[in-house]
Amino acid sequence: MSRTARTQEEIRRFLDVGAVQVAELDLSGEEAALRPGPGSPPVTHGEVFLLVRRDGLPVGTLLGRVPEGGDPTTVLASLARQAQTQVQAQGQGPDTAEAAGGTTAPPPFTSVVVATRERAGQLARALDSLLAQDHPHFEIVVVDNAPVTDGTHDLVHRKYGERVRYVCEPVPGLATAHNTGLAHARGEVTAFTDDDVVADARWLTELTAPFAADPELGCATGLILPARLRTPAQVLLESHGGFAKGFTPTTYDPRNPPRDEPLFPFTAGRFGSGANMAFRTEVLRAVGGFDPATGAGTPARGGDDLYGFVRVLAQGHRLHYTPRALVWHHHRETWADLETQAFGYGAGLTAYLTAVLVNRPALLPAFLARLPRGLSHARGLTAVRETGDTEGSGAGSAAPGDHDTRTTHPWPRRLSRLQRRGMLYGPVGYLRARRAADGTTGKKPSGGRTAGGAR
Numbered sequence: 215m216s217r218t219a220r221t222q223e224e225i226r227r228f229l230d231v232g233a234v235q236v237a238e239l240d241l242s243g244e245e246a247a248l249r250p251g252p253g254s255p256p257v258t259h260g261e262v263f264l265l266v267r268r269d270g271l272p273v274g275t276l277l278g279r280v281p282e283g284g285d286p287t288t289v290l291a292s293l294a295r296q297a298q299t300q301v302q303a304q305g306q307g308p309d310t311a312e313a314a315g316g317t318t319a320p321p322p323f324t325s326v327v328v329a330t331r332e333r334a335g336q337l338a339r340a341l342d343s344l345l346a347q348d349h350p351h352f353e354i355v356v357v358d359n360a361p362v363t364d365g366t367h368d369l370v371h372r373k374y375g376e377r378v379r380y381v382c383e384p385v386p387g388l389a390t391a392h393n394t395g396l397a398h399a400r401g402e403v404t405a406f407t408d409d410d411v412v413a414d415a416r417w418l419t420e421l422t423a424p425f426a427a428d429p430e431l432g433c434a435t436g437l438i439l440p441a442r443l444r445t446p447a448q449v450l451l452e453s454h455g456g457f458a459k460g461f462t463p464t465t466y467d468p469r470n471p472p473r474d475e476p477l478f479p480f481t482a483g484r485f486g487s488g489a490n491m492a493f494r495t496e497v498l499r500a501v502g503g504f505d506p507a508t509g510a511g512t513p514a515r516g517g518d519d520l521y522g523f524v525r526v527l528a529q530g531h532r533l534h535y536t537p538r539a540l541v542w543h544h545h546r547e548t549w550a551d552l553e554t555q556a557f558g559y560g561a562g563l564t565a566y567l568t569a570v571l572v573n574r575p576a577l578l579p580a581f582l583a584r585l586p587r588g589l590s591h592a593r594g595l596t597a598v599r600e601t602g603d604t605e606g607s608g609a610g611s612a613a614p615g616d617h618d619t620r621t622t623h624p625w626p627r628r629l630s631r632l633q634r635r636g637m638l639y640g641p642v643g644y645l646r647a648r649r650a651a652d653g654t655t656g657k658k659p660s661g662g663r664t665a666g667g668a669r
């Protein structure tokens with residue numbers, strides 16, 4: 215079969231992927247409480263991607279099926295309890311210290327930065343969820359990146375007034391926008407999220423509390439789950455892990471590198487994602503913020519968040535991942551989106567590595583020393599996720615719901631090829647972006663028009 219024919223077959227199978235409902239269920243107390251995911255209708259029969267909570271805190275996900283005529287709460291609660299029993303029997307589960315409630319110290323004053331460009335409708339949904347946070351002291355800064363209309367400015371001014379600060383950054387690029395937000399941040403901690411998320415009510419408290427408990431902590435990241443699984447693209451992406459990093463709290467310490475990370479700290483994709491991250495403000499400023507030649511909106515296509523993680527770790531600060539800090543992300547919706555995303559992931563990966571080594575050449579010996587043991591790991595990032603069954607029904611393929619066990623949808627070879635091409639392009643894209651950024655080097659972030667202040 216020719217490559218074109220294989221791609222057409224992959225697209226045909228892709229289009230056959232059905233929608234999956236999104237819901238969450240809390241097992242606290244005698245009666246489980248089921249509710250639909252953010253923006254989703256009430257749960258009916260069919261497949262359901264379920265977030266399981268206990269005492270309001272995320273503890274796991276599963277994929278369940280509600281039979282026609284069945285009660286969704288009863289069926290899904292039974293599945294969730296069975297899954298929890300199995301996890302407990304295997305001695306797995308959340309870190310006991312974090313699960314027990316972590317620190318009792320109040321979280322620090324935090325600035326939340328949201329970079330956006332011409333997506334006022336999505337931004338409003340995100341801001342509504344951010345303003346509903348239970349964090350005791352925070353501010354929100356919206357950075358309008360290279361706007362072509364007044365839509366974002368007018369939304370912030372009209373709907374949010376003094377509750378949200380507006381800043382305009384005319385130079386395009388996500389890293390540049392984040393640096394502008396960092397420059398305007400007043401908080402001890404600066405958190406970053408995207409305009410296409412809905413933040414859980416405890417997101418900011420859980421993301422920033424670790425900074426109060428650990429003075430050596432430079433960065434924290436959190437859990438990202440799908441807000442909707444309505445299209446084949448959304449289901450396929452989540453079937454292969456999405457943006458989630460699991461439900462095990464993990465602290466990465468450069469003084470005690472993990473043995474299962476041969477390229478640590480350069481395997482930064484394991485640490486978290488830019489839609490759910492926070493930094494100690496003085497630490498991020500001390501390392502120079504994000505490289506403006508990385509990130510969406512530049513020829514590098516991505517890698518700005520990974521660059522930030524590595525720079526902070528390379529300075530000796532710890533990074534903590536907590537599944538208790540949850541945002542719901544609206545995944546991209548089409549096959550074309552997935553192609554763009556696959557190429558961008560590959561490009562961003564090698565672009566950020568290029569950025570780290572260009573900006574910190576002293577790290578090159580450490581990188582080269584780790585490279586031989588890390589080559590197999592790097593190949594695994596883009597390896598075709600073989601199912602053992604070309605029709606996608608084998609036990610080795612993937613399904614949304616369990617980020618360790620794969621059971622349904624194969625990953626298309628075309629997307630793996632695009633990611634590998636992106637990896638080859640990444641260093642070139644970074645150097646092109648760097649040349650373009652040189653024209654704005656030394657330029658102060660625009661204060662723009664402003665609206666609002668701190669909460």
